[in-house]
Amino acid sequence: MTTQVADVEHGHENGHGPATGITRWLFTTNHKDIGTMYLIFSLVMLFIGGSMAFVIRAELFQPGLQLVEPAFFNQMITMHGLIMVFGAVMPAFVGLANWMIPMMIGAPDMALPRLNNLSFWILPFAFTMMMSTLFMDGGGPNFGWTFYAPLSTTYAPPSTTFFILAIHMMGASSIMGAINVVVTIVNMRAPGMTYMKMPMFCWTWLITAFLLIAVMPVLAGVVTMMLMDIHFGTSFFDAGGGGDPVLFQHVFWFFGHPEVYIMILPSFGVVSEVIPTFARKKLFGYHSMVYAIVAIAVLSFVVWAHHMFTVGMPLAGEIFFMYTTMLIAVPTGVKIFNWVSTMFRGSMTFETPMLYAIAFVILFTIGGLSGIMLALAPVDFVYHDTYFVVAHFHYVLVPGAIFGIFAAVYYWLPKWSGKMYDESLAKFHFWVSFIGLNLTFFPMHFVGLAGMPRRIPDYPLQFADFNMIVSIGAFMFGTSQLIFVYVLIKTLRSGEKAPQRPWEGAEGLEWTVPSPAPYHTFATPPKVD
Amino acid sequence: MDTHQEYYVPQQSHWPIVAAFGIFLTLGGLGMTLSDMQQQKDMGFSLGVFLLGAVVMAYMFAGWFGNVIRESHDGLYSDQLSGSFRRGMGWFIFSEVMFFAAFFGVLFYVRVLSIPWLGGEGDKGISHMLWPDFVAQWPLLLNPDPEHFKAPDGIIDPWHIPLLNTILLVASSFTLTFAHNALKVGNRAKVKLFMVITLALGFTFLGFQVFEYIEAYKHLNLTLETGVYASTFFLLTGFHGAHVTVGSIILLVIFVRVLKGHFSAENHFAFEAGSWYWHFVDVVWLCLFLLVYVF
Amino acid sequence: MLQNVRILSVLFALFPAIAWSEWEVNMTRGVTDTSAAVFDLHMIVFYICVAISVVVFGVMFWSIYHHRKSKGAESHPFHESTSIEILWTIVPTIILIIILVPATKTLVESYDTSESDMDIQVTGYQWKWRYKYIGQDVDFFSVMTTPSDEIYNKADKNPNYLLEVDNPLVVPINKKIRFLFTSNDVIHAWWVPALALKKDAIPGFINESFTKINKPGIYRGQCAELCGKDHGFMPIVIKAVPEEEYIAWLDERKSLKEKEASASQKDWTMEELMAKGEQVYNKSCSACHQPTGVGLPPVFPALKGSAIALGPMDDHLDIVFNGKSGTGMSGFGEQLSAVDLAAVVTYERNAWGNNVGDILLPADVEKMKGGK
Ligand code: HEA
Ligand code: HEA
Ligand code: CUA
């Protein structure tokens, strides 16, 4: 996929630069401004969600109740899950999409710039509403991020109403954001940029956006039914009126499983950009990479009930969902093997983005393999709702989604800011994170197998040792993110000037424009052949 | 796409943030109202917030769309941009399809799985032990727990108002297409005529729907509290009705714009978007008529 | 990159130290045929996963080491090979099929609940379990007994901390026991690792499962589905005994009822009722209404100064006896003996500054029990 740019002309026909003052951010229609706001928002959310993880880990440091009451502990795990998923990971990906997609496909901006701004600005309001529930009478949502009925309906605290409406807002934001991405990619590619020449990051986001448009409305539907059960006496999730609590889970996971791929596909995209760059070699098997993403997305619609192996589904259902779930390993494996083959016989250097990408490949594979173990229904009868599951999903989410984001930030930061980050400090951040992360999440496998249920504020004595290690790891990993913030600030304040193409092996349109990228990039589309 | 056209990137706009704030006020007010209702508190203030939000939203819609219309008039929009609008609308309708699909999925699950199980049939028929007096049936005229969920006395007969409504809505889809065709050949009188007919059909549909709900509540005891049959019935018809209402408002606005002389034979995207939406609502109704009322 | 390798080798060096077969780091093999099958399956996939990791990471580290620019490696332009890509689509598929055969077999077997020797209905309540031996007239609740002093670190924790209950589930070994799981309020999950049995208890529906225990012993588990505030505090203790012992236990259980009945005929004084009531309250009620009666409003109302606790006796008894559906307040009429009910109601009316001054006699509660 050599993209040669015949005509790089940065005419500023509607040549406005950024406005000054606060209105630049409030009223902006510029994809770069909006991308920046998304990224900052997500960083703030990462810290809020991470602080909640600190509370969880501090309470679990030792057996017994020390810091918080069980009622509050449940609010913490719920908010931690929700904030990390909807506040940290998803907005970060949308931020990356905003920054990079127009630049990668040679478009002047996102297709629908005003809608883009709306998608962002809904989020601060939505999270204000959601976090305000913590201060309401009876506390915030305390039923886990999966909010199973009837704990989340009949038995829920009064603040649940606001939780539901906040979810509606986030859903609306995601759908609008996703529509924007799809339309941009489909309609705004520069002449000559065919689908099969598109950078892999754009491909992953195209599919992600499709997943978002398909499943966010389903989430909206399920919370709407909750709202009706709570306030209008309907009985969707109440057997007394002919409904079924398990129905809630089916609808939720129909959203929920594609959602987990929404949280990983863009990271796949980032890694597919970073590895070829630092291996100085083209991505191995571009076509099969594309087909693999499509296959993962399609399969993700028919595996949802693997989260529900213990709800007592009929045998045929268990078997169906076990088989389809296992099948996902095949396209995912193709991706892993292709990344490894890209490195194979390359000429590798190991700058920070590459370190993150390599850690991603290793640790995501570990998480994916534990996913395969979970997919075996009879064994999941033991794993389900233990820390083994917690270990699985943190391995795919933290070194998966979060490391993907870190890789992207270090990779493109020179392009965004025009400054180079401090390489040795960044490497330090990587190593502390890497060790801290494994110290946190690896022992969770052991306590899970040994029988520790998840979502408990206190645990029997035989789990004490490992939990202490986990908590120490968590403090280490969390604190190391302060290094990240420091690296960012240092880059912006005193980083060296970055060249147009700071990475020797980097290809793609974004490297054909100066660093920092001009406020309006491709007013005239570049030609790609 | 070879010949390069300028893609219009709007200057700064304050409408998005007004919209975000409006949504916040509206939903916040709604949440407060519902909470007050639940705790039987006075809800004057909460309703006020909600209404304020609604006003902000109305102001925002008027302003934002006014802006877009003006830009379109000024010829700022290229073909490529109109492609973006089209695709955006298309994907938006797809998201709506998924919204309704979830509800139809719920209907399917309840009818095919949970009700038979509760009534002692199928793989989880043993659940019947908990509800010995319950008999699986659809429509559900006896609930598993009649003490808390009194069943409705009857259901809406599909062959009266619903059938009539089906005819009305299908007809309106046709008349809207006639209006569209007339617009394409520039026959504006005909456009106006068929728009009026379409609107009349739409509002009649809504009127009948309201009548049907009154009937359900007053005479059939078919209310939200009467078990899952009623829950799915009101969920599907209610959200459909809400969509017809939105669709009618869109068509009304478009009609006013037609009267004002907007739209040309080649360039009338708002008209098309409105009519796509209307057709979508129509298709949902057909599924609904069959699956909710008839079978 | 050396560093990377070093870190990983340290991690892997940890493995032998943490012996994999020990209970603390690995799944238990359990005491039933199902749990053994599940354990074997778990080990098979685990080793397959390890093998896959070794191959994938092996190739990767090999290229990281040899194909680095600092060693003068030059990049080779190959970037596509249909045959090799087909190969690594097919090989994983075959591996998956190999795993799925035994998995399907174990799954099908675990679903066969027919021909059971005995049936037990297990009902989850916010934060206790109820066991009903179908056809035996034995029906009791099982509540955690760990004292709150241990939980709040005011006393040393005993070895069965959080895994101890007042009435364990007693079952015979070598019998196929069918469980019928359901719930009274929210979803719970009944889980005993040694049986490899975890099933959700869903309100309004019944889930079936079975077990056949091969070895006598005491097996402990916990609720495995988030069910509210005290989800972490609803353990399961199951005592598997030889059949004779089980039958003896059944008889003893049945005679317990008569003893309870005679106790309620006794004349109880205010002091006796208050003392007994405090015990019952702390065991059954304080989880929600709190030891000091202030509750956790708005979800769990305060009883201190509550209109019901200060109002007419009949209303008070009614809500305790019948509960209130759709709230955490389940009916205690079946859970507690007449004496306990009388004591706890008396206690609530006269504790924490609630000074109604009246008492409820067990005999009166007995009437209500009889009337139902
Ligand atoms: C980014 C998010 C993400 C991703 C990518 C995945 C990926 C996968 N997940 Fe995970 N999962 C979650 C996030 C994610 N998951 C979350 C958040 C939960 C918990 C939700 C909750 O309850 O709160 C969860 C829970 C969860 C469960 C339910 C567990 C339970 O509650 O009992 C299951 C069960 O099947 C499962 C399976 C899988 C599988 C099979 C994959 C596969 O996609 C993995 C595929 C990858 C590989 C297999 C590795 C690479 C492949 C090879 C090297 C090829 C060779 C391999 C073989 C032949 C095996 N996941
Ligand atoms: C992308 C998603 C994501 C991410 C990144 C994380 C990150 C972390 N998570 Fe979690 N987690 C989930 C998604 C995620 N998690 C989900 C979905 C659940 C399930 C919820 C449920 O059961 O419903 C869960 C549940 C969960 C549990 C289980 C709770 C339970 O079942 O009882 C635990 C326990 O250890 C945990 C720990 C952690 C830790 C230690 C981190 C660390 O990686 C966090 C690191 C911290 C930071 C990155 C922030 C740094 C902060 C500071 C340095 C402090 C500075 C403070 C201020 C400035 C105020 N998470
Ligand atoms: Cu009961 Cu958790």
Ligand SMILES: [Cu+2]
């Ligand atoms: Cu899943």
